[in-house]
Amino acid sequence: MTGTLDSPSIAERVRASMARFTTTERKAAHVLLAAYPVAGLETVAEFARRADVSAPTILRFVGRLGFASYPDFQKQLRTELDAQSKTPLAKTPERSSAMRDGGAFLNTFAAAVLDNISTTFANLPAAEFEAVVGLLAATRRRVFVVGGRFTDALAQYLSAHLRIVRPGVVHFDGQADNWRDQLLDVNRKDILLVFDIRRYQESLFSLAAKAEARGATVVLVTDQWLSPIARHAAHVLAARIAVPSNWDSSAAMLGLVEALVAATTDRLWDSASDRIAAVEELRRDG
Amino acid sequence: MTGTLDSPSIAERVRASMARFTTTERKAAHVLLAAYPVAGLETVAEFARRADVSAPTILRFVGRLGFASYPDFQKQLRTELDAQSKTPLAKTPERSSAMRDGGAFLNTFAAAVLDNISTTFANLPAAEFEAVVGLLAATRRRVFVVGGRFTDALAQYLSAHLRIVRPGVVHFDGQADNWRDQLLDVNRKDILLVFDIRRYQESLFSLAAKAEARGATVVLVTDQWLSPIARHAAHVLAARIAVPSNWDSSAAMLGLVEALVAATTDRLWDSASDRIAAVEELRRDG
DNA sequence: CCCTGCTCGTAACGTTTGTTACAGGGGCTT
DNA sequence: AAGCCCCTGTAACAAACGTTACGAGCAGGG
Numbered sequence: 001m002t003g004t005l006d007s008p009s010i011a012e013r014v015r016a017s018m019a020r021f022t023t024t025e026r027k028a029a030h031v032l033l034a035a036y037p038v039a040g041l042e043t044v045a046e047f048a049r050r051a052d053v054s055a056p057t058i059l060r061f062v063g064r065l066g067f068a069s070y071p072d073f074q075k076q077l078r079t080e081l082d083a084q085s086k087t088p089l090a091k092t093p094e095r096s097s098a099m100r101d102g103g104a105f106l107n108t109f110a111a112a113v114l115d116n117i118s119t120t121f122a123n124l125p126a127a128e129f130e131a132v133v134g135l136l137a138a139t140r141r142r143v144f145v146v147g148g149r150f151t152d153a154l155a156q157y158l159s160a161h162l163r164i165v166r167p168g169v170v171h172f173d174g175q176a177d178n179w180r181d182q183l184l185d186v187n188r189k190d191i192l193l194v195f196d197i198r199r200y201q202e203s204l205f206s207l208a209a210k211a212e213a214r215g216a217t218v219v220l221v222t223d224q225w226l227s228p229i230a231r232h233a234a235h236v237l238a239a240r241i242a243v244p245s246n247w248d249s250s251a252a253m254l255g256l257v258e259a260l261v262a263a264t265t266d267r268l269w270d271s272a273s274d275r276i277a278a279v280e281e282l283r284r285d286g
Numbered sequence: 287m288t289g290t291l292d293s294p295s296i297a298e299r300v301r302a303s304m305a306r307f308t309t310t311e312r313k314a315a316h317v318l319l320a321a322y323p324v325a326g327l328e329t330v331a332e333f334a335r336r337a338d339v340s341a342p343t344i345l346r347f348v349g350r351l352g353f354a355s356y357p358d359f360q361k362q363l364r365t366e367l368d369a370q371s372k373t374p375l376a377k378t379p380e381r382s383s384a385m386r387d388g389g390a391f392l393n394t395f396a397a398a399v400l401d402n403i404s405t406t407f408a409n410l411p412a413a414e415f416e417a418v419v420g421l422l423a424a425t426r427r428r429v430f431v432v433g434g435r436f437t438d439a440l441a442q443y444l445s446a447h448l449r450i451v452r453p454g455v456v457h458f459d460g461q462a463d464n465w466r467d468q469l470l471d472v473n474r475k476d477i478l479l480v481f482d483i484r485r486y487q488e489s490l491f492s493l494a495a496k497a498e499a500r501g502a503t504v505v506l507v508t509d510q511w512l513s514p515i516a517r518h519a520a521h522v523l524a525a526r527i528a529v530p531s532n533w534d535s536s537a538a539m540l541g542l543v544e545a546l547v548a549a550t551t552d553r554l555w556d557s558a559s560d561r562i563a564a565v566e567e568l569r570r571d572g
Numbered sequence: 573c574c575c576t577g578c579t580c581g582t583a584a585c586g587t588t589t590g591t592t593a594c595a596g597g598g599g600c601t602t
Numbered sequence: 603a604a605g606c607c608c609c610t611g612t613a614a615c616a617a618a619c620g621t622t623a624c625g626a627g628c629a630g631g632g
Contacts, residue, residue, distance in 0.1 A: 015411040022579060027516065033409045034510040034524035038368040041327055044620060052517070054581045059621070070620060071588090082324040106415065106545060110407035113541045114400055121396035129392065153443035160436055161533060245548035246562075247447060251541045255399045259392060262531035276532075308609060330590060340611045345591070356590060357618090 009080055010073075011036055013065055021064065024053045028061040037077045044070055108244055113251045116240035120252040121259075124237065129259070132219055132235050135191050136264040139271070142168035142190045144211070146179065148204055151195035154221075154250060154257055158193070161261045164279050165272035176203040183207065188215035196220065196227035197241055197248060208232045221253060295366055296359075297322055299351055306350065310339045314347040323363045330356055369528070394530055399537045402526035406538040407545075410523065415545070418505055418521050421477050422550040425452045425557070428476045430497075432458035432465065434490055437481035440507075440536060440543055444479070447547045450565050451558035462489040469493065474501035482506065482513035483527055483534060494518045507539060 014029050021029055031051040032039045039047055048055045059070060067073040136143060143162065147155030152173065159171035172179050186192065192211040196204045205228055212218050212232040220233035223241045230236050239256050241248040265272050300315050307315055317337040318325045325333055334341045345356060353359040422429060429448065433441030438459065445457035458465050472478065478497040482490045491514055498504050498518040506519035509527045516522050525542050527534040551558050 011409060015413065018411050018413050024580065029411075030516070030522050030524060031512060033411060034512060035368060036409050038364045041364055041367075043618085045618095052514075055620080056582090056622080057580065060580090078324045078327055081327075082321060105549060106407055106410060106412060109545050109548060110403060110541065113544070114403055117396060117400055117403070117537070121392055124392060126392060150443065150446055153439040153446065156442060157436065157439035157536070160439065243544070243548070245544070246551050247544065247547060249541070249544050250443070251403070251537055251544065254540050255396065255535070255537045258399070258529070258531070258533065258535050258537060259395045261533055262395060262529070263391060265532050310610065329588085331588095341590080342592080342612090343610070346610090 010040070010065070010077060017064065021061070024051075024057045025061045025064065027051050027053055028058055037081055040077045041074060112243040113249055116242065116249060116252040117255050120239045120256060124256070128235055128237060129263075132237065133260060133263045133267060135217060135219065135235075136162065136166070136260060137267045138191075139166045139168070139268070140189070141217075142170065144170045144172060144182075144186060144190060144192045144216075146172035146192070146204065146207065147195035148197065148201045149199075150248075151197055151221075151250060151253070154195050154253060155193075157254065158257050158261065162264070164276055165261075165265045165268055166275070172207075176207075179203075179207055183210055183214075186211050186214050186216050190216045191219060192216050193219045193221065194227075194229055194233075195222070195253070196229050197223040197250070197253075198225060198227075200227045200229070205229055221256065223248070223253075296326075296351070296363060303351065307347070310337075310343045311347045311350065313337050313339055314344055323367055326363045327360060398529040399535055402529065402535060402538040403541050406525040406542060410542070414521055414523060415549070418523065419546060419549045419553060421503060421505065421521075422448065422452070422546065423553045424477075425454070425554070426475070427503075428454035428456065430456045430458060430468075430472060430476060430478045430502075432478070432490065432493065433481035434483065434487045435485075436534075437483055437507075437536065437539070440481050440539060441479075443540070444543050444547065448550070450562055451547075451551045451554055452561070458493075462493075465489075465493055469496055469500075472497050472500050472502050476502045477505060478502050479505045479507065480513075480515055480519075481508070481539070482515050483509040483536070483539075484511060484513075486513045486515070491515055507542065509534070509539075 011033060014033060018026065018029060028047070028051045031047070035050070039050055042050070044055045044058050048058050051058070062070055062073040065073070067076070135141070143166075145155045145159045145162075147153070155171055156173065159169055163169040170182070172182060190211075192208065194204055194208050208218050208220070208229045209232050217235075218229070218233045219235045219237070220227060220229050221237045221239070222230065224238050226236065226238060237256060239253040241250065241252065243249040297319060300319060304312065304315060314333070314337045317333070321336070325336055328336070330341045330344050334344050337344070348356055348359040351359065353362070421427070429452075431441045431445045431448075433439070441457055442459065445455055449455040456468070458468060476497075478494065480490055480494050494504050494506070494515045495518050503521075504515070504519045505521045505523070506513060506515050507523045507525070508516065510524050512522065512524060523542060525539040527536065527538065529535040
């Protein structure tokens with residue numbers, strides 16, 4: 001029964017024969033890989049429901065993978081699960097055949113991103129982080145958020161979340177010229193949170209300088225080399241952004257933003273939970 | 287709240303009630319902990335044989351743990367397996383109080399994000415990734431990008447980069463109503479790249495369905511549970527998004543997007559390098 | 573336009589599984 | 603030393619499961 005010839009892992013086999021599957025079988029394949037390996041450990045009916053296909057399709061899927069029966073398939077899945085004790089990525093360092101440069105590229109890229117994030121969080125001063133959370137949780141103060149060419153997406157992402165847990169969140173979007181008008185609105189008790197990474201933008205610098213001049217508290221989220229805005233910032237949070245690519249990676253910075261949002265939400269939970277419920281209500285009606 | 291405040295993990299529960307077990311039940315407990323959680327995912331008969339006890343003893347064992355049936359026990363086991371990526375921090379029992387301490391919170395949060403990313407990349411079908419890169423590198427085709435409430439930031443991020451290396455990139459932003467007008471412009475040779483994560487948005491679904499009906503190639507970037515849009519998508523890329531927070535994390539999804547941008551840039555390098563230089567020129571002048 | 577191929581879901585089948593009643597057996601109490 | 607009780611495995615039951623035959627639906631080719 002248990003032939004001891006070590007076949008490639010099921011996940012690999014699925015990825016390799018992705019092209020051979022029919023449309024619905026491919027759906028099953030995606031569901032399995034997305035919720036690996038739990039989806040395959042469920043019953044056929046549950047797996048089928050999860051993938052929105054019929055039970056026979058699941059069986060044809062595992063049949064095409066070379067298994068004589070669904071229980072056989074599950075047994076193999078459990079065997080792999082038992083053998084694996086490393087992190088999923090480290091587990092697949094070299095996928096030899098049928099995997100072109102795509103696999104290698106993805107692995108090195110992922111490794112760089114992971115390294116960025118762990119380094120970023122490891123070097124993050126907890127006190128500085130806490131201080132920024134404290135500012136974001138001060139609901140009486142308004143928060144203005146702005147980003148650069150690529151980091152503006154992060155500014156938007158932060159605003160979209162923060163807006164739900166507290167009032168007074170403004171995202172400076174659009175042309176830099178428009179910021180000047182909104183800047184008139186900024187005063188002593190306000191907070192300006194700026195994203196700026198290398199190829200630092202002059203427009204952001206002048207904005208931050210003016211906001212500071214008006215008495216606002218400036219928070220800077222930047223890369224490890226620190227934007228010149230750091231001179232005008234009360235708090236600085238730095239993230240790693242280098243990856244083997246022509247572009248920089250904002251993944252670590254996004255992780256940082258999400259940590260800020262999570263911590264702020266937690267601190268404001270009493271009032272935030274009501275706001276979230278209210279927002280959901282509005283979304284349902286609208 | 288944090289979603290992890292359910293009942294304690296099964297492994298913990300087993301260790302806690304170890305004293306209450308009878309002799310043979312304790313045998314089952316040790317076997318389960320030694321081969322956790324695989325032993326519990328097998329059939330009752332196999333579990334019994336492994337522990338060298340009878341099947342009813344296994345049933346009495348899970349009954350004493352508080353489960354109404356063996357399938358219930360297995361379902362809980364799978365849920366835990368899916369939630370925590372198993373090995374790394376499974377031993378830290380009390381994560382609930384971690385929110386208090388800033389440093390500990392950052393560590394657990396970072397660990398979750400890291401795990402999401404490594405799992406996402408490990409389970410990513412290289413062929414599917416390559417196919418999407420191929421689409422994005424087809425400069426004659428136009429690319430329409432759209433996202434949901436929170437993922438729209440990712441759509442914007444992708445657009446901002448893609449727009450530099452190739453022409454014909456359109457970001458559907460603003461109100462969903464406005465999309466309809468721009469949809470008229472979509473035809474057979476176009477590509478629609480949709481971001482949609484849980485609390486899947488109906489507006490995105492109908493947009494994707496209509497785009498597919500018009501003959502466009504739909505690419506979906508979603509979470510591990512797969513948006514219903516998968517039904518209309520030619521290619522699906524799934525990322526992990528769960529973190530110990532009230533919110534989901536898009537960090538893994540951003541890493542995925544950046545990998546797409548990097549690979550596409552690389553493939554288009556001959557033409558892209560000229561474009562990038564030209565864009566830089568414009569920025570310097572402007 | 574009809575035909576042929578393949579794909580997919582419905583429904584019924586047979587098997588395995590989880591479950592439970594019951595009786596044998598070992599250990600502690602009296 | 604005998605009796606009682608709590609375990610524990612054997613065996614029969616019922617439920618759920620995996621499996622398979624069949625036909626509808628659809629796309630490509632003649």
